[in-house]
Amino acid sequence: NAGVTQTPKFRVLKTGQSMTLLCAQDMNHEYMYWYRQDPGMGLRLIHYSVGEGTTAKGEVPDGYNVSRLKKQNFLLGLESAAPSQTSVYFCASTLGGGIDTQYFGPGTRLTVL
Template structure:
């Protein structure tokens, strides 16, 4: 099992450019998440998905869009990149946090370092 993978690993954008970050998991997890991590800010949730075809806003959703067309993939899009979106982006997946019997550990991908000039 590859676990959670993210592409690309690094990217540099100019202000106003667009891009899509891809997250894939091979653990048949129901839930997937996109976080950003900035110095001193911890992990902040951007958007998440509780199943194929569903998405929901997290703590810091502005400027981002997501799609979950297939259960194993979760895409994060930046339509018009801004310097404030310079960050490290992590994707995570988990089985089912709402099931009492389910183990709610989130598994993380290796991260994407994005710089917006």
């Protein structure tokens, strides 16, 4: 039982490049979340999903897109990376949404030059 995994762990991009971060969970959780963490800012919610085929905006959605084609996977895409998107990205999941315990992946450190 791996819990929540994230791929890749590290990535360096040039401004304007695109990439996709993959989050996978094997706990059969319905709800999945993407956050970014910047120094002094805590974790800010980018997008989340309440089930397969659904997505919703969080606090800071601009510049990101997401997809939840399979229940166990939640993808975060950057179409045209900007230096302001340099951050550590965390994925999380819960069984029953906001009323359940949240489990986090190990994070992806992204640098945009």
